[in-house]
Amino acid sequence: MLFTYPVVSLTCNWLNDNIITSLVDGMLAIDGGGTPVAWPNCLPNAVRKRLQGQSGLKTKLKAVWTVYADLTPNQRATVRDVIAQQTNIPTLYRDTALNCAHLNALPAKVRPAVEELAEYAFDKLSSLKVDGRALRDIHFKTIQDSGVKVCPFCGLQNFQPAGLKRNALDHLMPISKYPFVSSDFRNLPPACHDCNSLYKKDTDVLYDSGGKRRSCCDPYSGPAYKVSLLGSRFGEGNTIRGYKMPKWSITLVGKPGFQASTWDAVYSVKLRYEYTLDRDFIDWIKRFALWLVREDSAARSALPPQIAEELPRYIENVVQEGFDDAAFLKAEAFQVIISACADEEIGEETQAWLADFVYYAT
Numbered sequence: 001m002l003f004t005y006p007v008v009s010l011t012c013n014w015l016n017d018n019i020i021t022s023l024v025d026g027m028l029a030i031d032g033g034g035t036p037v038a039w040p041n042c043l044p045n046a047v048r049k050r051l052q053g054q055s056g057l058k059t060k061l062k063a064v065w066t067v068y069a070d071l072t073p074n075q076r077a078t079v080r081d082v083i084a085q086q087t088n089i090p091t092l093y094r095d096t097a098l099n100c101a102h103l104n105a106l107p108a109k110v111r112p113a114v115e116e117l118a119e120y121a122f123d124k125l126s127s128l129k130v131d132g133r134a135l136r137d138i139h140f141k142t143i144q145d146s147g148v149k150v151c152p153f154c155g156l157q158n159f160q161p162a163g164l165k166r167n168a169l170d171h172l173m174p175i176s177k178y179p180f181v182s183s184d185f186r187n188l189p190p191a192c193h194d195c196n197s198l199y200k201k202d203t204d205v206l207y208d209s210g211g212k213r214r215s216c217c218d219p220y221s222g223p224a225y226k227v228s229l230l231g232s233r234f235g236e237g238n239t240i241r242g243y244k245m246p247k248w249s250i251t252l253v254g255k256p257g258f259q260a261s262t263w264d265a266v267y268s269v270k271l272r273y274e275y276t277l278d279r280d281f282i283d284w285i286k287r288f289a290l291w292l293v294r295e296d297s298a299a300r301s302a303l304p305p306q307i308a309e310e311l312p313r314y315i316e317n318v319v320q321e322g323f324d325d326a327a328f329l330k331a332e333a334f335q336v337i338i339s340a341c342a343d344e345e346i347g348e349e350t351q352a353w354l355a356d357f358v359y360y361a362t
Contacts, residue, residue: 001217001263002155002323003224005189009142010220012135015128016184018047019057019121020087024080026065031076036065054124060117067110075107082106086173086180089187090218092206093172094259099213100206102177118179125169125183136169137162139185150323151192152219153200153267155227156276159190168196172205172216189219199267208265216262225254225263227273229332234340234350240278246336248274276326277333284330285337288314289357299358304351307358308341 021044026036036042040052042061051057068076085092085100092100103111125136133141141162151157159167170191173181181187191200205216217223228251237245250270252260264270292299292310299307311334319331340350 001152001219001222001224002227002328003148003152004218004222005143005148005152005220006146007220009139009146010185011142012130012138013185014047015124015135016087016121016181018044018051019061019117019183020083020180023061023064023117024083026061027068027076027080030065030069031073036061050128050130054128056120057124060113060120063113064110064117067113071107071110075110079106079110083180086178087184089173089181089184090221093218094215096213096215100173100178103179114179118175118182121183122175125185125188126166136166136188140167140190143190151190151195152224153189153191153195153263154269154272155323155328156272156326157192157194159192167191168193170196170200172219174202174204176202177204186218186220194272195267199272203266205262205266214262214265215259216266217259223254223256223259225252225260227251227328227332228253229277229329229336232336234336234343234346238278241282243282245278245281246333246340248277250274273329276329280326280330281333284333285354285357286361288318288334289361291318292358293361300361302355302358304348304355305341307355308338308351311338311341 022042026042029036039058040048043051068079071079082101082103082105085098088098088100092098103114106114125139126134128135130138140159144159144162149158151159153170167190169188171178171182172187172189175182178187206213208214229246229248230251231249233247233249235244236247239245250273252264252269254260288311291314292307299310315331315334319327319334321327321331337350337354341347341354343350
């Protein structure tokens with residue numbers, strides 16, 4: 001991730017924990033030879049008034065308990081172990097020594113009831129309201145109020161403002177595999193459409209395609225990474241619109257690096273950055289040229305080295321820092337030009353190439 005969400009946005013993150021508490025309490029009552037406490041007293045005191053009118057929750061909990069009561073002692077233990085493993089977030093994200101069983105580890109007869117409870121709980125984030133606002137809207141409004149405008153998984157797409165069309169919630173641990181955290185906002189960071197629907201989809205962040213355990217970034221505590229283009233080779237990449245692009249070297253800088261590997265594997269960020277750079281690089285150069293000419297019309301007659309010297313000022317005053325308009329990529333791309341202009345072998349050629357954009361800027 002490029003940055004993290006504010007922890008304060010998790011103050012509305014109580015639904016999943018309380019459903020799981022009720023679910024497990026009922027299971028323990030069954031294990032002891034009794035029955036779950038009657039509705040709504042089976043709900044934790046703190047949320048009983050908020051949830052007692054949710055008849056669907058009552059039905060879904062009862063369905064799981066009914067099947068659970070028919071399981072053998074060993075099967076019951078398996079169910080409780082899977083619940084404990086899946087709900088151990090955010091520790092699961094970073095500690096690869098911890099195993100986490102999928103839905104298919106549960107006895108087959110209990111899976112449908114568990115899946116229905118998971119889907120119901122997730123849907124409640126959109127319809128269960130506190131002070132007139134749905135939980136997911138409270139969550140995102142807090143995130144937006146902290147200044148977040150773009151998707152932290154890619155930095156390329158803006159979020160819809162709160163109150164308009166809802167942004168996607170990305171199940172980091174997919175609901176199809178980890179149903180017991182289906183409504184936990186710690187597992188549900190907002191993500192742009194491309195990250196959620198085109199790239200991640202149902203990908204498992206905890207295990208790769210070969211079943212190897214991996215760690216990932218916690219969307220609320222990191223680690224976060226910077227994108228570096230250091231090492232890119234000017235004029236050795238793809239030919240786009242008649243221009244030879246740099247051969248991009250994209251590095252995700254930060255510690256520990258293995259979490260960045262998961263980020264890239266799940267969201268294909270390096271590939272998407274390379275595509276964006278190839279697509280937009282020449283347009284960025286043209287904008288620089290227009291800016292320079294507007295700043296000083298005499299720039300059209302300046303020498304190539306003088307034009308190259310204006311690049312740091314352009315980065316500082318125009319590109320700046322941050323994530324609006326892919327500034328984090330744009331600034332790095334201009335650093336590649338600065339390095340090429342200072343290179344002993346290709347410096348003069350690069351300066352002349354850059355100067356041509358200024359001389360013919362319109």
